[in-house]
Amino acid sequence: MRLVTRADWDGLVCAVLLSTVEHIDVIQFSTPAEIQSGTAAVPVDSIIANLPFHASAALWFDHHISEEARGAHMAAGFKGRFAAAPSAARLIYEFYRDDGRVRGFAELVDATDRVDSAQLTLEDVVNPVGYVLLAYTLDPRTGLDDLDREAYFLLLLDWLKNKPLAEILGLPEVKRLTDRLRTEDQAFRQALREHSHLDGNVIVTDLRGVEAPAGNRFLIYTLFPEANVSVRLTLEAGGETALVSVGYSIFNRTCKTNVGNLLAEYGGGGLVGVGTARFPAAEAEARVREIVRRLKEAG
Ligand SMILES: [Mn+2]
Numbered sequence: 001m002r003l004v005t006r007a008d009w010d011g012l013v014c015a016v017l018l019s020t021v022e023h024i025d026v027i028q029f030s031t032p033a034e035i036q037s038g039t040a041a042v043p044v045d046s047i048i049a050n051l052p053f054h055a056s057a058a059l060w061f062d063h064h065i066s067e068e069a070r071g072a073h074m075a076a077g078f079k080g081r082f083a084a085a086p087s088a089a090r091l092i093y094e095f096y097r098d099d100g101r102v103r104g105f106a107e108l109v110d111a112t113d114r115v116d117s118a119q120l121t122l123e124d125v126v127n128p129v130g131y132v133l134l135a136y137t138l139d140p141r142t143g144l145d146d147l148d149r150e151a152y153f154l155l156l157l158d159w160l161k162n163k164p165l166a167e168i169l170g171l172p173e174v175k176r177l178t179d180r181l182r183t184e185d186q187a188f189r190q191a192l193r194e195h196s197h198l199d200g201n202v203i204v205t206d207l208r209g210v211e212a213p214a215g216n217r218f219l220i221y222t223l224f225p226e227a228n229v230s231v232r233l234t235l236e237a238g239g240e241t242a243l244v245s246v247g248y249s250i251f252n253r254t255c256k257t258n259v260g261n262l263l264a265e266y267g268g269g270g271l272v273g274v275g276t277a278r279f280p281a282a283e284a285e286a287r288v289r290e291i292v293r294r295l296k297e298a299g
Contacts, residue, residue, distance in 0.1 A: 001058070002026040002046040004035075007153050009135040010116045013089035013108060014049035014061065015153075016160050020105075021096045022047065022059075027157075029150055032064070032269060050088035053078065061091045064260065064271060086113035108160065111135070118218065118250045118273065125218045125250075130165060136216060137177040141245070143188075143214040144177055181214055188215025192223060200296040201255070203230040204288070208242070208281075221249040228255040229295050233288055235281060242284030244291065248273035257298040262291070 003018055005011035007029045018024055024047070034040035035052045042048070042056040049061045060080040081091040089112045096102045111131035114120060124132050136142050138152065152173070159168045168174060191212045196205040203224045212234075220230050232245045246263060248255045260270040266287060268277025279287050 002028055002043055003049065004028045004030050004040070004042055004046050004051060004054070005049045006031065006051060007138075007149050008050070008140070009138050010087045010089055010112055011050045012138060012153055012156055012160070013087070013105075013112045014092055015157050016108065017089060017092045017096065017102055017105060018047055018049060019157070020101050020161065021099050027154070029153075047080075049092065053082070061088050061095070063088050063091055064269065086117035086119065087115075089113075089116075107131070117271070118247070120218060120250055122222065122251065125216055125222060128216070130169075133178055133181075134165070134169065134174065136181060137174060139217070141217040142181065143212060144180065145214075147177070181216070184213040185215055185219070187213040189219060189223070191215075192220055196220065196223070198224055198227055199292055201226075201228045201299060202292050202295045203227045203249075204292060205230065205232040207232065207234045208284070209235065209239075217247075218250055221251050224249075225251060228252045229257065229259075231288060231292055231295070233284060236278070240281055242279045242281045242287075243276060244268070244279070244284070244288055245276045246270075246274065246291065246295070255295070255299075257295050262294060266291070 001022060001024055003015055003024045005014050005027065015027060030040045030051060032052050035054050042054045044056045045058040046056050047059040048054055048057040051062060053060055057078060060078050060082065062082050063085040081095050083091060085091050089109050093102055093109045108131060115132060115135040128136060137144065138156065140149065155173060191210060192205060195207055195210055196203055203220055205220060228249050230247055230249065234243050235241065236243050246259045258272050259275040260272055263270055263275040263277040266277040269275055
C-alpha cells in the first residue's frame with residue numbers, strides 16, 4: 001500500500017508505525033493544500049496520515065481540527081481515526097494498540113506528542129536531547145534549509161525502526177545537523193532580537209529579506225516571556241509568497257484565539273495553538289496587521 005503523509009516529524013512517526021503494522025511499499029509526500037485542492041494524485045486504497053481526508057483513503061488518520069470545520073463529514077464511514085490528539089502518530093498508536101509490534105515505540109510516540117503539540121519545557125528549547133533534538137533536525141521551521149528533507153525523512157524512517165536512539169544521534173548525517181543547530185543558536189537569538197517587537201500580547205517577527213541562521217522555533221518565547229502568541233513573517237518562492245506562521249507561546253498558555261480557525265479564514269489552517277497561511281508578498285503587510293489586531297483583541 002501507499003502511505004501519503006507530510007514530510008514532518010509527526011508524519012515520520014506515522015510512517016514508522018504504519019510501516020511496522022501494514023505493508024507499505026511507497027511513501028508519497030504531500031501537503032494539506034494539495035490534498036484539499038485535489039492536485040495531489042492519490043491512488044485508491046492509499047493510507048493517509050497527518051493530512052486532510054481524501055476520497056481515495058483506505059485508512060485515514062488526522063488530528064488537525066481545522067479540517068473538521070472544512071467538511072470532514074465527507075469522510076463519514078471512513079476507516080482509521082480522526083480526533084483531537086497531540087499527534088497523528090498517537091491516533092495510529094492507539095488504533096493498533098492490540099498489535100504488540102507498535103508497543104516498542106511508546107517512548108517515540110510520547111516524544112512526538114510533546115513535539116507536535118509543543119508541550120516542551122524550557123530545557124527542551126535551550127538544551128534539547130534525545131527524540132526532541134532529533135525532531136528539530138527534520139523540522140522545516142528550524143531553518144536547516146540545505147537539507148534534502150524527503151531523503152533525510154526516509155533515512156530516519158529506517159533508523160528509527162532499526163537502531164537505538166543513542167546510535168542514531170551519533171550518525172554523521174544527524175550529528176552534522178545537531179552540531180549546526182548548537183553553533184547557530186547564538187546568531188539566531190541575535191537575529192530574532194533585531195527583527196522582533198512586542199505588540200500587546202503578540203510578538204511580531206519580520207524576517208522578510210533576512211538571511212536568518214538555523215535555530216529553535218521556540219527560542220522566541222524565551223526572549224519575550226510576557227507574550228502569549230507569536231506571528232512570524234517570512235518569504236518563500238523567491239520572494240513571491242509571504243508565509244505567516246502563528247503560534248502560542250509554549251511558556252505562557254493564555255492566548256484565547258483558536259489559531260487554526262483564525263488562519264482558515266485566510267486560506268491557511270492548523271491546530272488550536274499553531275498555524276500558517278500564505279499570501280502574495282504584496283498583501284502580507286495588511287494581512288499581518290489584521291491578524292495581529294485580532295490576536296490582540298482576543299487577548
Ligand atoms: Mn501532526
